[in-house]
Amino acid sequence: MGIIMMAPAVLFLCGFLVFPVLSTMVNSLYRDSPLTGREFCGLDNYRRLAGDGQALDTMEFTFIFVMASVSLEMAAGVLIALAINRVVTGRGFFRASVILPWAVPTVVAAIMWKYIFNDQYGIVNYLLHGDSLRMYSAWLARPSTARLAIILADVWKSSSFVALIALAGLQTVPEELMEAARMDGAGPSRRFFRITLPLIRPALLVALLFRVMDAFRVFDLVYVMTQGAPSGKTGVLQFFGYLKMFPEQQYGYGSAVAVVVFLIIAVLSVILVRTLGRRMMTE
Amino acid sequence: MAACVFLSSCGGESRDDGVTRISVLTWRPNSPATWQEAIDRFHERNPDVEVILETGPSSSTQLHDMLSQRLRNRDTSVDVFVMDVVWPPEFAEVGWALPLDGSFPEEERELFFDGCVEAVTWKGSVYGVPFFLDAGVLFCRSDLLEKYGLPVPETWGQLVAAADSVLKGEDDPALYGYSAQMAQYEGLICNMLELTGSAGGSLMEPESPEALRALRFARDSLVHLDGMTPPGILTYREQESLELFASGGAVFHRNWPYAWALCADPEMSQVAGKVVISILPRFPEGESVSALGGWSFGVSAYSAHPDEAFRFISFMTSEEVQRLFAAEVGKPPARRSLYADSLVLAANPHFQEMEAVFENAVPRPGSPLYPQVSNRLQGFLHSAIGESEGSIPAMAEEAGRDIREILDRLEE
Known part of the structure; x- marks a missing residue:
């Protein structure tokens, strides 16, 4: 009976999760393109990946992107949540406006940021240099500033997600505790680090987990804003995998990239979930 | 069902x-x-x-x-x-x-x-x-060329010199010399095929002296020469480059013939009636080449x-x-x-x-693996003309090797 009751969930999981992941793993062991046909090649695709300069460039930027954007989002998200938590009138309105960037589809946000950083009529150039057109620079044309622009776009969009979860955490902080701390003469920063932060840490760890997983899968921002130019310096792994899989039709090689992304995310999630679990237990 | x-x-x-x-x-x-x-x-x-x-x-x-x-x-x-x-x-x-x-x-x-x-x-x-x-063609601002007594340029050197004279004379910060497609995409290959070909080289051998010459020219005299191209040239595709030219922001413009109708339409363009179309320039010892x-x-x-x-x-x-x-x-x-x-x-x-x-007009290299060759070339060309400090010969050698490796894979 138990087996029957569980069957739908298990079948669903197998059909939509286990099977695609396994079949991508199997595909990554083949050299497979419409031209050459499909032939088993062992770990050749992975060996090739390790020696592919463009892949390593995208790998580097993927890690930079994840670390920079997620840490900025965590900081900005908590600040936004703290600010909104203090608002007494119109809290609903503020809360709704915080979700707004999160609700904008990433492609739309990416197009918007592409305009913001445009070399001719972008607002960033206008704010920095006013009417001195010759001072205008093309943010998306140079690797360093283009990387910054992509990170900023992600921070703008995803801080609101962290803020939302942090806000939910903040509502569980008992007012009496803060009152008592205040009576004991604890200043605002002491109250934040000694009371608020430890109490909302579980919520923040959940937000962190989601953000790290999500940031590793970034694709659309890069696709719209730079297409990885120049030569993959602003490319991310997922975009590199797309290039190999679709325009170049190297299904095996593209699958190997997808598997690497999957493994990185899986390992990181396990680490995060374990720390998360332990923290929850001890506190 | x-x-x-x-x-x-x-x-x-x-x-x-x-x-x-x-x-x-x-x-x-x-x-x-x-x-x-x-x-x-x-x-x-x-x-x-x-x-x-x-x-x-x-x-x-x-x-x-x-x-x-x-x-x-x-x-x-x-x-x-x-x-x-x-x-x-x-x-x-x-x-x-x-x-x-x-x-x-x-x-x-x-x-x-x-x-x-x-x-x-x-x-x-x-x-x-x-x-x-x-096929790639050159659009020129006939009014500006006339004003400064300049002929339609026949060589790339003349194009840069002519643009320079006009820019000095006009002293307009919103005016650039040349507008073309140099984002990392297929259009960059067409633009660079024309430059390389008109120097007598081939994109499939990027390390040849002719190809290197064209790449250096694109980097030093077009992309990184102050005022010659807009700062965003490395992100421009057809549309952005045409918008700049049609709004009066460039003296010369490389595009496909479709741009003619838009340039000539007074509702879409501020340069209607002030444009002539010509064959693309060449290097002194080469021939004009259109992709x-x-x-x-x-x-x-x-x-x-x-x-x-x-x-x-x-x-x-x-x-x-x-x-x-x-x-x-x-x-x-x-x-x-x-x-x-x-x-x-x-x-x-x-x-x-x-x-x-x-x-x-010269076709791009025909190969069933063209998409792979193209991606590799796009990345190389964009880095070579985009990075003012990079070593073009080293990048070209690596790209040439990779391209031949891709093509060899087909032979196996």
């Missing part, structure tokens, strides 16, 4: 009414009305065939993604598709496009430009019928109605329809005869002088 859904989702099936439906996949046209007009005329003369037009993305790369996915899955719901000039070797080698040698015979092919026919030919067979072509672009029609190998499909293709590539597209949309016809056609020339007076450019 599932079978019903499956069947009804397939195009191209005959129903009881004796009408054969064929499905045609093309990019999202800028000119849907002209397409409709052509299809209406086809229906009038072929009451037994109904054409279902399916429009895909307007970007060539995205259309290639979509079409190759469907053909890979042996999708029978596409009978006819458009092919970019670089696709036929791949489509032929993989077996997605039907060979058309019998229905598109030698004597018929001679009526088209050689470059267009060469582009649809792979290993001695033809796999498509050319629809229209494209060949353009599209052809092919028949899917999985089509259930290849005969009807070919009937549609031969109608779309007929003199009548090419004339229609040339006159209404400014697409340069792939058929030679139309360059003496009064209706076509009335709408596109520049076609007459451009015939030689179209005749000599």
Whole structure:
């Protein structure tokens, strides 16, 4: 009976999760393109990946992107949540406006940021240099500033997600505790680090987990804003995998990239979930 | 039930009414009305065939993604598709496009430009019928050249010198010397093929002295010369580069012939009546080179109605329809005869002088692995001209090696 009751969930999981992941793993062991046909090649695709300069460039930027954007989002998200938590009138309105960037589809946000950083009529150039057109620079044309622009776009969009979860955490902080701390003469920063932060840490760890997983899968921002130019310096792994899989039709090689992304995310999630679990237990 | 859904989702099936439906996949046209007009005329003369037009993305790369996915899955719901000039070797080698040698015979092919026919030919067979072509041309601000007594530049050096004189004279911070397509995408390859070719080099050998010369010129005299190109040139595709030129922001502009109609339209352009079109400059010891672009029609190998499909293709590539597209949309016809056609020339007076450019346009390297070669080249070219400090010879050597490795993989 138990087996029957569980069957739908298990079948669903197998059909939509286990099977695609396994079949991508199997595909990554083949050299497979419409031209050459499909032939088993062992770990050749992975060996090739390790020696592919463009892949390593995208790998580097993927890690930079994840670390920079997620840490900025965590900081900005908590600040936004703290600010909104203090608002007494119109809290609903503020809360709704915080979700707004999160609700904008990433492609739309990416197009918007592409305009913001445009070399001719972008607002960033206008704010920095006013009417001195010759001072205008093309943010998306140079690797360093283009990387910054992509990170900023992600921070703008995803801080609101962290803020939302942090806000939910903040509502569980008992007012009496803060009152008592205040009576004991604890200043605002002491109250934040000694009371608020430890109490909302579980919520923040959940937000962190989601953000790290999500940031590793970034694709659309890069696709719209730079297409990885120049030569993959602003490319991310997922975009590199797309290039190999679709325009170049190297299904095996593209699958190997997808598997690497999957493994990185899986390992990181396990680490995060374990720390998360332990923290929850001890506190 | 599932079978019903499956069947009804397939195009191209005959129903009881004796009408054969064929499905045609093309990019999202800028000119849907002209397409409709052509299809209406086809229906009038072929009451037994109904054409279902399916429009895909307007970007060539995205259309290639979509079409190759469907053909890979042996999708029978596409009978006819458009092919970019670089696709036929791949489509032929993989077996997605039907060979058309019998229905598109030698004597018929001679009526088209050689470059267009060469582009649809792979290993001695033809796999498509050319629809229209494209070739890079130079747009110049005739009013500014006249004002400073400058001729239309014949060499790249003259172009930079002329732009420099105009920029110094005008002293306008919103005016740049040259606008072109240098984002990391297919268009960059066309732009660099023209520069490299006009120095006597080839993109497939980027480490040759001729290719290096062209790359250094692009980097030092176009991209990184202050005021010569806008700062965003490395992110510009056709649209951005044309917007700049049409708003009066550049003295010279490289684009495809379609830009002519937009530049000449006073509602879209601030430079209407102040533009002349010319062949692209060259290096002193080289010849002017235009990259060949353009599209052809092919028949899917999985089509259930290849005969009807070919009937549609031969109608779309007929003199009548090419004339229609040339006159209404400014697409340069792939058929030679139309360059003496009064209706076509009335709408596109520049076609007459451009015939030689179209005749000599250089195709990009033909290979079934072109998408891989292209991605590698795009990355190399963008880094080489974008990084003012980088070592071009070292990058070129690496790119050349990689490209040969990709092509060798096919031999295995």
